[in-house]
Each structure stands twice: as structure tokens, then as C-alpha cells.
Amino acid sequence: MRSLGTSTAASSLVLAAALASAQVLTWDQAYQRATSDLQKLTQDEKIGMVTGVTWMGGPCVGNTYAPQSIPYPSLCLQDGPLSSRFANPITVFPAGINAGATWDRDLIRARGAAMSAEAKGLGVNVQLGPALGALGKIPSAGRNWEGFSSDPYLMGIATGEAIKGMQGSGVQACAKHFLLNEQEHNRETISSNPDDRTLHELYLWPFYDAVKANVASVMCSYNKVHGTWACENDELLNGILKGELGFKGHLISDWNAQHSTVLSANSGLDMTMPGSDFSTPPGSIYWGQNLAAAISNGSVPQSRLDDMVTRVLAGWYLVGQDKDHPPVAFSSWDGGAASVNVTTPAHGDLARTIARDSIVLLKNARKALPLKKPASLAVIGSDAIVNPNGANACPDRGCNNGTLAQGWGSGTGEFPYLVAPLSAIQEKLAGTRTKIVTSTTDDAAAGAEAARAAETAIVFINSDSGEGYITVEGHAGDRNNLDPWHDGNALVQAVARTNRPTIVVVHSVGAILLETILAEPNVVAIVWAGLPGQESGHALTDILFGDTSPSGKLPYTIGKTEADYGAHWTTELVDNFAEGLFIDYRHFDQAGIKPRYEFGFGLSYTTFKYSTLATAVNVAPGPTTGKTIVGGPEDLFDIVGTVSAYVRNSGRVTGAEVAQLYIGYPDSAPSTPPKQLRGFSKINLVPGQSGQAIFELRRRDISYWDVATKKWVVPKGKFKVYVGSSSRDIRLKGSFTV
Ligand SMILES: *[C@@H]1O[C@H](CO)[C@@H](O)[C@H](O)[C@H]1NC(C)=O
Ligand SMILES: *[C@@H]1O[C@H](CO)[C@@H](O)[C@H](O)[C@H]1NC(C)=O
Ligand SMILES: *[C@@H]1O[C@H](CO)[C@@H](O)[C@H](O)[C@H]1NC(C)=O
Numbered sequence: 001m002r003s004l005g006t007s008t009a010a011s012s013l014v015l016a017a018a019l020a021s022a023q024v025l026t027w028d029q030a031y032q033r034a035t036s037d038l039q040k041l042t043q044d045e046k047i048g049m050v051t052g053v054t055w056m057g058g059p060c061v062g063n064t065y066a067p068q069s070i071p072y073p074s075l076c077l078q079d080g081p082l083s084s085r086f087a088n089p090i091t092v093f094p095a096g097i098n099a100g101a102t103w104d105r106d107l108i109r110a111r112g113a114a115m116s117a118e119a120k121g122l123g124v125n126v127q128l129g130p131a132l133g134a135l136g137k138i139p140s141a142g143r144n145w146e147g148f149s150s151d152p153y154l155m156g157i158a159t160g161e162a163i164k165g166m167q168g169s170g171v172q173a174c175a176k177h178f179l180l181n182e183q184e185h186n187r188e189t190i191s192s193n194p195d196d197r198t199l200h201e202l203y204l205w206p207f208y209d210a211v212k213a214n215v216a217s218v219m220c221s222y223n224k225v226h227g228t229w230a231c232e233n234d235e236l237l238n239g240i241l242k243g244e245l246g247f248k249g250h251l252i253s254d255w256n257a258q259h260s261t262v263l264s265a266n267s268g269l270d271m272t273m274p275g276s277d278f279s280t281p282p283g284s285i286y287w288g289q290n291l292a293a294a295i296s297n298g299s300v301p302q303s304r305l306d307d308m309v310t311r312v313l314a315g316w317y318l319v320g321q322d323k324d325h326p327p328v329a330f331s332s333w334d335g336g337a338a339s340v341n342v343t344t345p346a347h348g349d350l351a352r353t354i355a356r357d358s359i360v361l362l363k364n365a366r367k368a369l370p371l372k373k374p375a376s377l378a379v380i381g382s383d384a385i386v387n388p389n390g391a392n393a394c395p396d397r398g399c400n401n402g403t404l405a406q407g408w409g410s411g412t413g414e415f416p417y418l419v420a421p422l423s424a425i426q427e428k429l430a431g432t433r434t435k436i437v438t439s440t441t442d443d444a445a446a447g448a449e450a451a452r453a454a455e456t457a458i459v460f461i462n463s464d465s466g467e468g469y470i471t472v473e474g475h476a477g478d479r480n481n482l483d484p485w486h487d488g489n490a491l492v493q494a495v496a497r498t499n500r501p502t503i504v505v506v507h508s509v510g511a512i513l514l515e516t517i518l519a520e521p522n523v524v525a526i527v528w529a530g531l532p533g534q535e536s537g538h539a540l541t542d543i544l545f546g547d548t549s550p551s552g553k554l555p556y557t558i559g560k561t562e563a564d565y566g567a568h569w570t571t572e573l574v575d576n577f578a579e580g581l582f583i584d585y586r587h588f589d590q591a592g593i594k595p596r597y598e599f600g601f602g603l604s605y606t607t608f609k610y611s612t613l614a615t616a617v618n619v620a621p622g623p624t625t626g627k628t629i630v631g632g633p634e635d636l637f638d639i640v641g642t643v644s645a646y647v648r649n650s651g652r653v654t655g656a657e658v659a660q661l662y663i664g665y666p667d668s669a670p671s672t673p674p675k676q677l678r679g680f681s682k683i684n685l686v687p688g689q690s691g692q693a694i695f696e697l698r699r700r701d702i703s704y705w706d707v708a709t710k711k712w713v714v715p716k717g718k719f720k721v722y723v724g725s726s727s728r729d730i731r732l733k734g735s736f737t738v
Contacts, residue, residue, distance in 0.1 A: 011350035015106055018113030021168030024320035027214065027248045027630060033322075034313035038306055040069045047292050049075075050308045052275025054282040059331040060124065061085065061255070061410075062273040072316065073125070076328050077174070077252070077273065081129030081146045082406065082533065083413025084119045085396075086336040091118060091347040092413040094539075095406055095531035096131055097510065098358035100148030100158050100555040101602075103658040104682050107354050108148075108158050112165025112173075114347045119171045121342030123328035125321055126172040126217050126252075130162040131411060132206040133177035133221055136510065136556060137583035138567045142184040142465040142477035145509040145531055146411045149555035150584040151599065152205035153677045153701075159206045163213040170325065172315045175210035177221035177254055178241065179203055179230060180577075183569040184468030184477030188257070190570075191224035194577035200705035200712075201581060208245060208700070212631030216249040216315030220269065222257045231257045237268030246628045249318075250311040261286045265300045270308040336414060343416060348535060355532035355539030357656070361525070361550040361603040362514070362558075368456075368501055368524035370546025370605060376435040376454040377425070380447040380495055382486065383460035383507055384422040385440045391418035398470035400462065400485055404507040405536045409467025409477070415534050421460060421505065424537025428545055442486040444494035451498040458544075459495050461488030463508040478569045482513045482562050489516040496520035505529055505540065511558045514596055528554070546605060549655035551682070553602035553726065557585050557595045564593050585727045586673035600660050600677070600726035606651030606687065610659070610731035613723055617641030617697060617736040621716035623709060624699065632700075636712055641697045645723045645732055649685035656684040659693035660724055666717025669704040675722055678702070693723070702738070714738060 025033075041049075048065025053074070057063060062077030079085035082093045093099075093115060099108050112130070119127045131146035132155050144150070148158035159175065166173040180192035180203055194203065210218070218241060220231040230236060231253045241247045250270035256277045258264050264272070264286065276282030294300040316322065330338040361369065371377070387393050387402030392415055394401070398408040403420050406412050426436060439450035451457040461484040468477030473485065483489065484506070493516070496502040503525040504517055517523050527550075532539050542548045559565050566579060566587055582590045585599035619640035626634025647659050661679030665672040679695030702719060703712040718737045724730035 011110065011346060011353045014114050014346050014350045015110040018110040018165045018168065019106065021113060025318050027314065027318065030314040030317040031310065033317045034310045037070045037313055038310055041067055041309065042069065043292065045069055046305055046309045047288060049312055050271045051287040051291065052273045054276035054285070055274040055278050056333055057275070059328045061332055064271070072313070075125045076123055077126040077128060078119065078124045079128045080411040081131045082411060083115065084122055084124060084127070085410060085413055086332040087122055087330045087338050088336050088414040089338065089341055089343045089416040090413050091343050091351055092406060092415050092534040093351050094355045094358055094533040095145045096147045097145040097555060098530040098532060099354060100154055101358040101360055101530060101552040102354060103154070103553055103680050104357055105157065105161050107357060109161040109165040110350055111354055112162040113169050114350050116166040116169035116171035118342040118347065120169055121326060121340055122330050122338055123326045124171060125316065125325070126174050127166060128174045128176060128219065130159050130173065131176055132159045132210065133179055133181050135182065135203055135583070137579065138183055138569050139511045139556070139562070139565050140479040140482060141182055141569055142479070143409065143411070143467060145407045145465065151555070151677050152202050154555060154680070156206035156209035160209040160213040163210055163215045167214065167216065167319045170319050170321065172216035172319055174217035174219050174252065175207060175215045176219035178207065178218050179221060179236060180225055181221040181223050182575070185569050185571060186573060187468060188222045189573055191227050191574050192577065193226050193574060195580060196707045197705045198577055198580045202583065204240065208632050211245045211247045212637060214318065214630060216318055218247060218249065218251050219254055220251060220257060222254050229257070229259050231269055232260050232264040232267045234267040242268055244628065245632050246630045248311065248630055249315045250308065256284065258286050261290045262294050262299045265291060265294065265304055270311050351533050352535035352538050355535050356542045356548055358530055358532070358552045359539065359543045359550050360528040360552040360554055362528055362597050363526040364603050365524045366501065368503060369544060371456070371544055373432065374434055374456045376437060378437045378439070378450040378454035378457040378500070379422050379425055380439045380450055380457055381460035381491060382440060382442050383462045384420060386418050386420045391415040396470060398466065398472055400464040400472055403460070403536060404462040404464055404531065405533055406531050407464060407466045407509050408470055408472060411467070418534050419537035421537045421540050424541045428541045442488070442491050444487070444490045447491050448494040448498050451495045451500045454500065456503065457495050457500045458503045458505060459492050460505045460507065461492065462506065463512045465509045482511055484512055492517045492523065493520060496522040503527065507531065511556055513561065514558065515560055549605040549653055550602065551604065551656035551658065553600050553658045554597060557588055557599045558597040559588070559593070560596045564588070564595070581673055586676065589674045598726050598728040601729070604655045604657065606649055606653045606655040608657040608725065609648045609650040610645055610723060611648070612646045613721070613732040613734045614644045615721055615734050615736050617738065619699065619714055619738055621714045621738050623706065623711035623713045633712065636698070636700045638699045639696050640699050640702065641736070643679065643695045643697065643721055643723065645693050646690050647683055647685065647693055648690040649687050652687055654684070654686045656682055657725065658682045660726065661695040662722040662727060663702060664720030664722070665704065666715050666719060668717045669715035672704060675727065677727070
């Protein structure tokens with residue numbers, strides 16, 4: 001087995017570029033230039049720079065009016081978190097949830113850098129991603145897959161890497177959605193009302209990382225927060241984002257999420273998108289001349305408009321868009337054909353590497369995997385092939401036909417090609433003696449017949465979700481349940497009952513319930529491949545045939561029943577976030593519920609042994625005392641200690657392990673989850689090799705949000721330290737006292 005957990009040559013080049021790249025200016029330098037430009041602008045020009053030109057009024061999904069007095073363009077804002085939407089050709093990378101499942105900082109950064117290198121080539125100024133505003137407290141919620149994880153720490157680390165990669169490529173990243181947009185049903189009317197501690201320790205947590213990474217742009221969400229729309233919520237925008245977190249960039253509305261002229265301006269909104277509603281002729285134009293009038297009659301101060309413009313200009317300078325930024329080279333409204341080809345073979349290769357390293361091996365009995373030259377192999381299910389009508393047959397990927405490689409909605413891209421699992425298996429087995437039998441529908445009887453004609457069967461099942469403006473097979477964005485679609489359980493049952501060893505491959509947006517499938521004794525292996533993007537089949541065969549050992553780990557929990565999660569989307573117009581801090585594994589741990597596959601779980605073709613835990617933490621208990629800088633209190637990100645452990649590859653093939661650090665807080669921090677992820681390290685090891693996992697603890701990693709003083713506080717007492725291979729496979733335990 002070659003088994004390289006590392007990147008191939010071409011993606012290594014992207015990686016090196018991503019790690020080397022850096023933004024051009026500091027915020028102070030960017031503000032200096034912005035402030036000097038501000039003096040040259042007329043009032044109308046200022047208004048135009050913060051107002052969208054209306055829906056479909058320019059080539060990008062969002063565009064502003066260009067001023068004449070300074071060399072600054074009509075800003076181009078384009079979706080989204082895994083690709084540049086509508087444009088082609090473009091690389092369709094694995095979804096955020098797959099990037100999260102790699103637990104690989106370098107790959108996540110390289111993905112951001114490559115995506116935004118393509119966006120820059122197309123003339124995009126602001127790329128609308130990463131997505132970090134749906135943490136996934138509700139496992140069936142429609143847009144969880146656009147983000148990285150249901151754990152705020154993993155979401156935060158991934159967010160920071162993604163933004164550094166994107167902005168290093170000269171594109172302004174836009175962290176979205178701010179805040180608490182946890183479901184699609186009633187997203188424009190529901191009010192999310194978490195308590196202050198839950199807000200800070202879960203939902204706001206990754207936005208600290210975004211701001212700390214100097215994100216240029218943040219997008220406020222559709223929903224209300226404590227009864228006030230997010231895009232006109234003074235406490236949330238001025239108080240928390242620009243106050244507590246020290247955000248210096250600009251805040252844009254989600255598309256048509258603005259509801260007022262004066263209140264939104266005074267509450268901290270800096271740019272309205274797309275400048276109107278979606279009707280023709282456009283309605284709801286809250287800014288433009290209405291903002292000018294509101295300034296004239298004194299209800300919005302001139303200083304507020306000047307601040308908006310300064311922030312917008314500063315982001316543009318920050319990433320160097322005043323130099324050599326290409327003009328817009330495509331239109332979203334005419335099929336998206338770009339006048340330049342921004343894709344590269346290296347980006348395709350990177351997409352494959354990320355997809356490969358995100359695959360989570362959930363079950364592997366009787367050493368079913370990797371496949372060892374079977375005489376015959378049945379490949380079963382409509383998810384094994386590309387939709388016969390084409391990979392892009394449905395606008396915004398709003399159907400679930402053929403193999404699933406991204407969800408649906410605005411956070412999608414046009415596949416330049418899509419490597420189906422079946423074609424990759426055929427490619428892999430070309431010239432060998434293995435006979436391939438196929439059944440490429442979800443018909444159970446036909447699937448069983450194919451299985452009977454082969455030695456081993458691989459069954460493909462899936463589960464899709466997306467943004468609520470499209471309903472697919474009765475799912476209005478959010479999923480109706482966590483079962484596989486298209487009667488996938490019946491298909492697997494029929495195949496398994498032919499007594500063939502049955503390998504199940506799951507393409508899904510998130511958790512699906514596996515109990516029915518696991519009840520079949522012939523289901524020997526389950527492979528979770530998530531939403532792998534354009535290189536789907538190649539990444540899968542890299543794992544199935546053992547060229548690489550699987551190294552992905554679950555970025556969320558797979559429960560035995562949906563009720564085990566204690567959270568489903570609501571049709572009420574208020575969500576009080578009653579579960580508080582206890583979402584995903586925090587809830588399973590607290591409630592003593594055994595999950596089917598726990599957060600952080602994933603098998604390998606090799607084994608790893610842990611040893612030599614060392615802990616050195618040196619910090620006094622108490623609150624942060626530093627002044628607020630970009631990202632929050634100056635001392636919040638101080639490194640206050642390290643935990644380390646050795647990991648040895650004790651098996652027979654090369655493989656990568658994600659060593660994970662969980663921390664349990666002392667009782668002086670009231671009702672905190674039993675353990676919380678606070679470090680991880682992915683180490684690639686050849687057989688017999690050892691590596692050291694070093695986890696640096698920042699002050700925030702051992703702090704909780706004290707609602708009385710409104711500060712991050714390090715509690716006094718004994719902290720528990722857990723290092724292991726998943727949130728429940730703890731190999732080493734220790735403690736430290738502050
Ligand atoms: C000022 O103008 C804005 C925009 O036309 C309007 O919404 C607001 O009601 C006006 N306020 C006053 C006090 O006249
Ligand atoms: C764009 O470039 C890629 C190489 O990255 C090539 O495979 C593809 O055919 C090109 N597409 C077009 C439309 O020119
Ligand atoms: C998707 O599949 C359904 C059911 O087979 C079919 O009716 C529909 O036309 C397909 N749509 C596309 C765009 O392929």
C-alpha cells in the first residue's frame with residue numbers, strides 16, 4: 001500500500017502558496033488610505049458605495065455604484081463558501097463540512113486560497129464565505145453543511161484558516177451569517193433568543209476567530225435576535241461585533257435582510273445588499289436616496305455614513321485590491337461563462353486531496369476495506385452515477401438526482417465535471433480481472449439482483465438539504481428527518497440479504513440514522529463521504545482501494561435516533577435555545593446518551609498508540625484585563641499553556657491520526673459541558689513512527705463567559721485534560737490547577 005496521507009505534488013504547490021501568502025496591509029494602514037480617500041468623495045458617491053445597484057443590476061450577485069472621484073470600482077460581491085457561484089469553468093471544492101472533517105489546518109487554508117485565487121481571476125472583490133453562522137445545533141437544519149462543524153472550536157479554527165487563505169489570495173472574505181440562523185423554516189421571521197453565555201460560548205465563538213483573522217466583511221442574517229432583526233440590532237452589531245470583538249471591516253446585509261433606512265444605519269450596518277428586494281421593478285430600496293434624505297433630516301449622522309465608507313474602503317485596501325485586481329470577467333445572469341479560465345489542474349488535485357482526507361470510515365468489519373482485488377464487484381444505487389440529465393441539471397443544485405456532491409442553494413457552484421463513484425471505480429479497475437456489475441437506480445430488487453451476480457457489493461445512499469427558497473422532494477431546505485433518501489434503507493437491506501459482504505457509502509449533508517442498516521449482519525463497512533465536490537469518485541477510490549488510509553473524523557455526532565439530539569427545527573416564530581450550551585456531543589455527554597458514532601470518531605487502516613501526556617499551564621484565574629483590539633480583549637488569545645502527547649503508528653500501513661484535546665472545567669464555572677474540544681493535531685505517520693501532538697491553549701480555551709461581569713473568565717480550580725482519538729475514545733487523562 002502506498003498510503004500517503006500527504007498531498008500530491010500539485011496540491012502541495014497550492015498549499016505552499018497558501019501558507020506563504022499574507023494580506024498586504026495592516027488595518028491602521030488601510031484606514032489611513034481610506035480616510036484620505038474619504039475627503040475626495042461627494043455625498044452621492046459615498047451613498048453609492050454603500051448601496052447595492054439592485055438585484056440583477058450588475059454582473060455579480062451584489063454590486064455597488066462606482067464613484068468617479070477615486071479609482072475604486074463597482075464592488076463585486078459573489079457567493080459563496082465552496083466556489084464562485086454561477087461562474088464557469090470554476091472548481092467545485094468539497095463542502096465546508098468535508099473541509100471540517102479533514103481536521104487539517106493546512107488543507108482548509110489551501111482550499112480558501114485556491115477558491116479565492118479563482119474568485120480574484122473572475123474579478124470578485126468580496127467572496128461570500130466562509131459560512132459559520134449555522135452551528136448545527138439542529139442536525140436536520142438545511143445549511144449546516146456549508147460550515148465546518150457543530151463544535152465552535154473546530155468551526156473557529158477552520159474559519160480562521162479559511163479567511164487567511166482567502167484574503168491571502170487578494171479577495172475579501174465575508175464571514176456569515178451573523179448571527180443565530182440555525183434553521184431554514186421561517187428564517188426571515190423567527191427570533192433566536194439564546195442566553196448571553198450560550199451566545200458567547202457557542203455561536204459567537206467562531207466569529208471571534210473570523211475577526212481575529214482580520215476578516216474584511218461580515219454578513220448579518222435574516223432572522224431576528226431577541227425580537228430585533230439581526231441587520232438592525234444595535235446591541236448585536238454595534239455592541240458585540242464592533243464593540244466586544246473590535247471588528248474593523250464592513251458589515252453587509254444578507255440579500256434583502258434589511259428592513260429599515262434609519263435603524264439599520266444607526267445600528268451598524270455598512271452596506272445594503274443587493275440594494276432592493278427581488279421584485280421587478282425593484283422595491284424596498286432602503287438606502288440610496290433614502291439614506292441621503294435620512295442624513296439631511298438629521299436622523300442618521302453624517303459621521304455614520306463616513307464610517308461606513310471608511311470601513312468599505314479599508315477592506316479593499318487591506319487585501320491589496322487597489323493594485324492589479326482584474327475586472328469582472330463573467331455575469332451571473334447569462335449562464336456564467338467566464339472570459340478567463342481560472343481553474344487549474346492543481347486546484348482539481350487539491351479538491352481531490354481534501355475530499356479524500358475528509359472521508360470518515362465508520363465501520364470496517366472482517367477487514368472488508370481496503371478492497372483486495374475481488375473477482376467481481378456490484379456497484380449499486382443512483383448515487384453511484386452522475387444525474388443522466390447532467391450534474392448541473394437543476395438550478396443551484398436544487399434536486400437530488402445522481403451522486404450527491406454538494407447541497408443546494410446559494411452556496412453552490414456549477415460543476416465543470418463531476419467524477420462519479422462508478423466511473424472512478426471503472427477507471428481504477430480498468431485492465432484488472434475484476435468484473436463490475438451495476439444497478440444504477442434505487443430499485444431494491446434490481447440492486448439485489450446485481451449483488452447476487454457479484455462477490456462483494458457497494459451500495460450508495462444519500463441525504464440532501466439546502467437553502468429554504470428551494471424545496472426538494474418535500475424538504476423545504478431543512479430535512480424532514482435523518483433517514484437516507486430514496487428508500488436507501490430498503491436498498492441496503494435487499495442487497496445485504498443476498499449474503500454478499502455489503503459496503504455502504506454515504507453521501508450526506510450531515511448525520512443520517514444508520515440503525516436499520518447496522519442491523520444487517522452483512523453490512524461489513526460504512527464509509528461517510530459527505531459532500532465531496534467535483535472529484536468525488538477519485539477521492540473515494542483512493543480510500544476504497546487502500547492507496548490512502550482514511551483519516552477523516554466526524555465533525556458532528558451520529559445519534560441512534562433523532563430524538564437523541566433533543567433538537568429539531570421549529571415552526572414557532574421564537575426559538576429560546578433552551579438547550580443552552582448542550583448541543584451535539586455536549587448534549588450526549590451531559591444527558592448520558594450513547595451515540596452511534598461520536599463526535600471526532602473515524603477509523604483508519606492502521607492503529608495508533610498514545611503515550612506520555614504532559615501538561616504545563618501557567619495562568620492566574622480571573623477575567624481578561626486587556627483593551628479590546630481586533631478579535632476581542634488583547635489577552636484573550638494569549639497562549640497560557642500547552643498539553644502534549646506522543647502518538648505512534650502501531651499498525652502496518654501509513655496513516656494520519658487526528659489527536660484531540662478535550663477540557664473539563666472546574667466546578668467554579670457553573671454548569672459547563674463535561675468536556676469541550678480545545679485542541680487537535682493531525683499527524684501523518686509511517687508504521688512504527690511516533691510524532692508529538694502539541695496543543696497550545698489560548699486563554700479563551702480555558703475561559704467561560706461570565707454574564708454578571710460580561711467578561712471571559714478563567715475559573716479557579718482543577719481542570720480535567722483528556723487526549724484521545726475521538727470525544728469518547730480517550731487514551732490519556734490528566735489535570736491542571738489554576
Ligand atoms: C428622515 O428621512 C428618512 C428617509 O426618508 C425617513 O425614513 C425618516 O422618517 C425621516 N425622519 C424624520 C424625523 O423626518
Ligand atoms: C480550463 O482549464 C482546465 C485546466 O485547469 C482545462 O481542463 C479545461 O478544459 C479548461 N476549460 C475551458 C472551458 O477552457
Ligand atoms: C430527477 O429525478 C426525478 C425522478 O426520477 C425526475 O422526475 C426528474 O425529471 C429528474 N430531474 C432532473 C433535473 O434530472
